[in-house]
Amino acid sequence: xxxxxxxxxxxxxxxxxxxxxxxxxxxxxxxxxxxxxxxxxxxxxxxxxxxxxxxxxxxxxxxxxxxxxxxxxxxxxxxxxxxxxxxxxxxxxxxxxxxxxxxxxxxxxxxxxxxxxxxxxxxxxxxxxxxxxxxxxxxxxxxxxxxxxxxxxxxxx
Numbered sequence: 689x690x691x692x693x694x695x696x697x698x699x700x701x702x703x704x705x706x707x708x709x710x711x712x713x714x715x716x717x718x719x720x721x722x723x724x725x726x727x728x729x730x731x732x733x734x735x736x737x738x739x740x741x742x743x744x745x746x747x748x749x750x751x752x753x754x755x756x757x758x759x760x761x762x763x764x765x766x767x768x769x770x771x772x773x774x775x776x777x778x779x780x781x782x783x784x785x786x787x788x789x790x791x792x793x794x795x796x797x798x799x800x801x802x803x804x805x806x807x808x809x810x811x812x813x814x815x816x817x818x819x820x821x822x823x824x825x826x827x828x829x830x831x832x833x834x835x836x837x838x839x840x841x842x843x844x845x
Contacts, residue, residue, distance in 0.1 A: 693764045701817035706765030708810045709822070713756045713767055714777040715806060719799040720749040722783040726792040734789045745796065745836075752829065759822055779806060790844065797840040800833050807833075 691699040727742035757767035768774060775782070779802050783795045807826040814822035 695762065695821075697763070697819055698817060699764070701813075702763045702819070703765070705810065705813055705817060705819060705822055706760055706763050708806070708813055709756055709760045709763075709765070710768050711777050711779065712803070712806050712810060713753065713760065714774040715780045715799075715803060716749055716753045716756060717771070717774045718778040718780045718782060719796070719803065720746055720753060722780070722795060722799060723749060725783065726786060726796070729785070729787045730789060730792060731787040732789050738789045738792065742792070748832075755825065759825060762821065763819075793840055793843055797837060797844070800837050800840070804830055804833050804837070 693699050693702055723742050723746035727739060727746060730738045730742065757769075760767040768777065780799045783792075786792050786795060807830050811823050811826040811830070814820075814826065
């Protein structure tokens with residue numbers, strides 16, 4: 689007989705989701721820091737519009753960092769919380785010394801594409817485990833970020 693956690697989900701399946709969510713959490717933290725760095729360091733003709741947009745993006749990412757960490761806790765896991773852990777586990781690389789608007793937007797676009805791919809995998813994993821809470825969270829993120837990707841791509845065109 690399989691073990692279930694406090695919210696009635698299979699513990700073994702939840703452990704796999706927790707591991708995937710920790711990788712997502714790490715990737716979100718790096719995407720957040722990249723967006724924050726772009727906000728601080730942006731220069732050029734599009735400074736004003738990009739400075740504001742990058743702030744909007746990093747604030748949204750920070751909310752998701754908290755939600756993902758809390759979902760991990762809900763599943764009886766422990767969220768990673770050391771930046772050295774994030775760097776080891778993240779599927780997104782640090783972006784340093786970028787002040788060009790086009791390069792910054794391209795970097796964010798690549799990061800969001802990575803996040804969406806990860807979230808689709810977690811959505812599938814959660815669906816197979818009957819984990820509606822995680823599946824719903826991933827679905828919401830995917831919908832929001834698909835639109836953001838469209839906007840970032842439109843900016844680059």
